[in-house]
Amino acid sequence: MRGALMLLLALRRVHAFARPAVLMRRHTTLTAKPALVVWDMDDCLWHPEMFTLSEMPSEGVRGDLNGRGEGVVGVRSGSDVIRLFPDALRVLQEFWDGEHGSTKLAVASSADTPFAAAIAQAALDMLEIVPGVTLRDVLCRGHPDGTDNIWIGRTPPLSSDKSRTHFPLIREATGVAYDEMLFFDDSNWSDHCAIVSQNCPGVVAQRTPRGLQYSEWVSGLKKFAEAKNKS
Numbered sequence: 001m002r003g004a005l006m007l008l009l010a011l012r013r014v015h016a017f018a019r020p021a022v023l024m025r026r027h028t029t030l031t032a033k034p035a036l037v038v039w040d041m042d043d044c045l046w047h048p049e050m051f052t053l054s055e056m057p058s059e060g061v062r063g064d065l066n067g068r069g070e071g072v073v074g075v076r077s078g079s080d081v082i083r084l085f086p087d088a089l090r091v092l093q094e095f096w097d098g099e100h101g102s103t104k105l106a107v108a109s110s111a112d113t114p115f116a117a118a119i120a121q122a123a124l125d126m127l128e129i130v131p132g133v134t135l136r137d138v139l140c141r142g143h144p145d146g147t148d149n150i151w152i153g154r155t156p157p158l159s160s161d162k163s164r165t166h167f168p169l170i171r172e173a174t175g176v177a178y179d180e181m182l183f184f185d186d187s188n189w190s191d192h193c194a195i196v197s198q199n200c201p202g203v204v205a206q207r208t209p210r211g212l213q214y215s216e217w218v219s220g221l222k223k224f225a226e227a228k229n230k231s
Helices: 002-031 086-096 114-124 135-140 166-174 192-199 214-230
Strands: 036-039 060-064 070-077 080-084 104-109 128-130 150-152 181-185 204-207
Touching: 036 166, 070 114, 070 128, 080 086, 086 128, 086 135, 086 214, 104 135, 104 166, 114 135, 114 150, 128 135, 135 150, 150 166, 166 181, 181 192, 181 214, 192 204, 204 214
Parallel strands: 036 104, 036 181, 104 150, 181 204
Antiparallel strands: 060 070, 070 080
């Protein structure tokens, strides 16, 4: 009986000493953050898709920015209006508020034509995240001036294959390794998430087939943390 009691006490001591290590691993899983979040644009952060539009953006549509005040919530392109998905706006506001620490942002979008890419670039300068702060301001925050972190289109040096053009260019411009990147893409037309994950080893990818949903944002962060914890 006494021997069994001593064995039980010894096991409890071992368990007690092991717990901090377990807690540390859990903490790592929950807190590992990407150095760079790379966004697709069409049907991921905003809608409609740029190739469907026929006119350069002409004027902003003003409205409520998630209770943060009135600002430019849409951009007119002929009879269409370019808008961010609601949860995309929420996440971008979090970045502007500094809720994601040192994580920076980049764009990898394969807009079909030079005109579609030009529409997208114009919209970046007009849509607001909070009053007076444009979408481009948020995407470029934290990057040194002149950093080419926004790549839109498929005209050389870009192509329709983001893994062969956009991502190498982003890596070169930012100095961020692939295994520190988290990528979001709708992947409705072509499975860019799978292609990038295969050809750019280390990139963690999350699909957003209905435009970015907050649950997909959280899922992407969890997948990234789990990947870092395994490495």
